[in-house]
Amino acid sequence: MVLTQEKSIAAKIRSEFPILHQEVHGKPLIYFDNAATSQKPLAVLDSWRHYYEKDNANVHRGIHSLSGRATDAYEAARDKLAEFVNAASRKEIVFTRNATEAINLVAYSWGLNNLKSGDEIILSVMEHHSNIVPWQIISQKTGAVIKYVELTETEEFNLEQYKSLLWEKTKLVSVVHVSNTLGCINPVEEIVKLGHENGAKVLIDACQSLPHTKINVQGIGCDWLVGSGHKMCGPTGIGFLYGKEAILTAMEPFLGGGEMIADVFLEKSTYSELPHKFEAGTPAIGEAIALGAAVDYLTKIGMENIHTYEEELTAYLFKQLGEIPNLRIYGPKPSLEGKGRAALAAFNVEGIHASDLSTLLDHEGVAIRSGHHCTQPLHRILGAAGSARASLYFYNTREEIDAFIVALKDTIDFFGTVME
Ligand code: C6P
Secondary structure, eight states, X not given: OOOOSOHHHHXXXXXXOGGGSXXXXXXXXXXXXXXXXXXXXXXXXXXXXXXXXXXXXXXXXXXXXXHHHHHHHHHHXXXXXXXXXXXXXGGGEEEESSXXXXXXXXXXXXXXXXXXXXXXXXXXXXXXXXXXXXXXXHHHHHXXXXXXXOBOTTSSBOHHHHHHHOSXXXXXXXXXXXXXXXXXXXXXXXXXXXHHHTTOEEEEEOTTTTTTSOOOHHHHTOSEEEEEGGGTTSOTTXXXXXXXXXXXXXXXXXXXXXXXXXXXXXXXXXXXXXXXXXXXXXXXXXXXXXXXXXXXXXXXXOHHHHHHHHHHHHHHHHHHHHTSTTEEEOSOOOOTTSOSBOSEEEEEETTBOHHHHHHHHHTTTEXXXXXXXXXXXXXXXXXXXXXXXXXXXXXXXXXXXXXXXXXXXXHHHHHHHHHO
């Protein structure tokens, strides 16, 4: 199905998301906080419920029928995810709680064992805290030094400065694909290629790209890539780490316990094969299965269709926001066709606190996020304590953007009147 503004298609898609059909403070809900978490379609809710109603049992443990069904469905979800990101093997997909845990897995398992004093880690200033704090901890423990890629004048990834940071001491590059604040789309293939040419390993944080565009890990060429299920129509509590098989094989386990072992003796243990070596304890089984259903759902709509439709929304959102005086949007401008950035806008209106905007918009039924969006260092560089952020997904429409703009203008007028 090609996504368009056409009423019947938009209505069909929206009918699959029960949560969207409610009023907040007496106004129809306009959910524009999709970068924080996405809503879940019936197919995902049904899959989760089916698991707990019919198949609930622990995985890889029992030989009874329920355990067999749970194990099959859990492993089928891994297959779906492997195909979704074009991994070379299902062994390269490790289920984690979220992207944050996946980055910590790499930091503790690979970073702690492979980095030493004087080695260098390259991050960018636009990273989410999840891709800064784990490396700060590893840096403190190993003596490895963190270097940051800065922004260009258009508030994008500074590729030239990145090149100047790379040298033989660079052992790791860990950067975001799409910034959750700037909305810029970073040239990850080029970043990976340059990192590899200098002998560094490269991790890509695909949290904000995976839900919106086709990701091909082999095409990107990265060593690791992380994502969170809840941002791509799946449940919370489930995410994943993609890692090249040879690298994951060479890595030490992150957490120890049941499920990740081959044999346990009182003195020592041997570990399971990939990917189970990294999945200690009972996993989030129902959530992984429901994430598999989300992958099926997104695949059925088509990632290309989602991407193209969101470009259309981006163009419209930026056109409408652009007409509001004293409103500053962070990150690059999209083309007139909405290309070149993600369907989100973090912004500030002169003289009005972002949280006040968000609070008053909530009274109009509009859900946007305000604050630092877990990119505090970036906000400091932008000279703002925080920002308001409207972030869209494929179930949003131009009519919702219109209603958001009316509510935003009314809110700004209200503050203007109060402050006069
Ligand atoms: N950003 C946002 O409102 P977790 O919490 O592990 O599911 O995702 C962390 C994360 C990592 N990288 C990027 C680029 C992200 O955007 C996020 C989550 C949300 O922007 C919540 S802070």
